Amino acid sequence: MSVTKSKLSYALVVFTWLFFLLGAALVFILILSILFISNTTSTFLGGLQVIQQAPYLLIYVEIASAGLFPLVYSLYKKEPPRVYGIQKKNSVLSIIISISLLMILDVVESLVTGNPIFSMGESYNLPLGFGVFYAALGLFAYGPLEVFFIFWLIVKTDDLFKKKILFRIDLDANKSIFITKGTLISCILFGLIHVITTQYFPSFFLIMLVFLLLGIIFTNLENSIGPMLAWSIYNNQVLSVVTSCLF
Template identity: 35%
Template sequence: MKQNKQFTFAYNPLFRVIATWMWWFVGAALTVLIILAIQGVQLASASKVLAGERAYLAVYIEIVSVGLLPLLFTLICRDELAQYGLARQGLAKSLLLSSLFVVVMFGFGYLMTGRLITDSRPTLHLGFPWNLWYALLGIIAWGPLEVFFFVWLVVNTDNIFKSRMRANPWGLIITVLLFALIHILTTNISNAIYTSAIFLVLGLIYKYTRNVVGPMIAWALINGQVWYIARLLF
């Protein structure tokens, strides 16, 4: 592939990976400040707003901090989408294995809590068409986009070691560990372990099938945040 000379640095996998992890924090902080400024809310009240009555606004934080850089790098450098699992090859296996994983997760959740999905947060309320807008945006952001972010990092971390073979574990291992660390810093240890374990399985499915469609759908189905924002539709 012919490189764009103006963005030569953007093709370096080490630069890509470091910049993307750093942007998770920087992008999130900038987005929070912009949201608060637009809403006319003080920084001290950020958690009350973004985790309370206007929690749907957090979808912008997810899109900017998680999805922005991987999408920009992919578009600017014209990466082949197939390397990130967006292809027909392996689709059937990806869907089958991901479906089995979803069944296991739902079964485990039902045995532990008596419900498939447990979320005690109060239902959000928005009028049409904003309820539709934020619900669809949230389903995409906390579902497929988050998995694309993860797989994109796995692939580019593999590229640092100049290997994307199925047997090469480093990209997946490093990404899962950093994913867990950041979730510890932003949420708590139990959530970090739970989420990173799920993404380890989804990453293994991608590694085996070379297809990410199944993991994208699976995460959208088992992610409580997706179900939470989807309640805007009802």
Template identity: 35%
Template sequence: MLKMKQMNQDVKFAFLYNPVFRVIATWVWFFVGTALVILIILGVYGSDFVTALEVLGEKRYLAFYIEFVSVGLFPLVITLICKDDPGLYGLSRKGLEKSFLLSSLIVATNFGIGLLAGGPRFQSPAFHLDFPWNIWYVALGIFAYGPLEVFFVMWLITNTDRIFKSGSRILSWGLVLTVIIFAASHIFTSPNAGVRNAFYVGLIFLALGLVYKYTKNSIGPMIAWTLINGQIWFIVKILWT
């Protein structure tokens, strides 16, 4: 009976196993999810679109929900429903040591270049959150802009590789296409940061993606991106404002 139930579940959600559906639907949700959360903010604050953007500017912590919903939620839900092996996306002990080592070199290089350029310049929050909301938003923000964002990219790399049957290559179609689209999306999702930020994100995720493809492990890249992402340092400062 249990086996039959599992088989029925697989048939019912068969389309979720299709890599073409996974990749296209995830990229569509990337933008739809953003719009959906903004609409929810519109409903909560009873404001128009322009006012909602102003609210997001004043209360930047609300953007953490946008990041969580639009970036990580869809791949996470599909992975859980389909019961994908976490190892498919590098969440295992296999290659962990190499992943840590190579990722630490990326972190060291990034900080080294930053110091030579005059030191890191991280923004400070212009708002204050009382306890326990400061803890909640810091935890949510670090998770969304750190490990979850990397999971999103590595998940797309893996499933895009399934489409092009290029999973055995380190510099694969999945890696190249995912990084290009992800980097380009920052021009629209972070217009104030501009093309320069998009290029930076693309370069970093190309390096992290190569580590993932070479080691078959994504834990190192998750930690590395959490450490070098300026948004994370902005989020941590919420605890002291």
């Protein structure tokens, strides 16, 4: 790898993690500014109350923090979707393994915590058109886009290392399972950031484990369709937002 490409990958990774935090704040401020300009409210606290009454607006914050920059960058650079596992190759196997693993994890988590596997959100009382729009947007934001965000970071972080493989488990002479440095680093950081945003330390282990499993599937099968679908099912935020928007 050239020094220039290595520096670019480093800059992209650092900027993306910073944008994960700062981008959300900027979009939140933008939403408040629009509320001020439209005379919906004239105070900061009033703006917060409006957002509390219209929590679906936070979908834009999610998009900005977890996926906007990587998506825009990849589209601008016309990067092939297959680089991030968006392809038919190994898609069936990817779907089966991803959904199976996360469903098992979901059941175990439910048994340990006593929380239901699935729970619906309270209705936002949106008109049908807006409800469908925000349901689709929320599904995309909290599902596939979030997975794309991590896999994009895995690819770019792996680009920083000449030797990408952290360790490998040989299953037989022709098959093995490996974990890359980018996978481990990205999943650990994503878990740590969730501790900051949720103020709940156990979420670090759960988020890290989930995305570590999905990251291993992605890097080994070169397919992200399964992880995207599995995370959309597993992540209760998806069901909560979709049901709140539609019902």
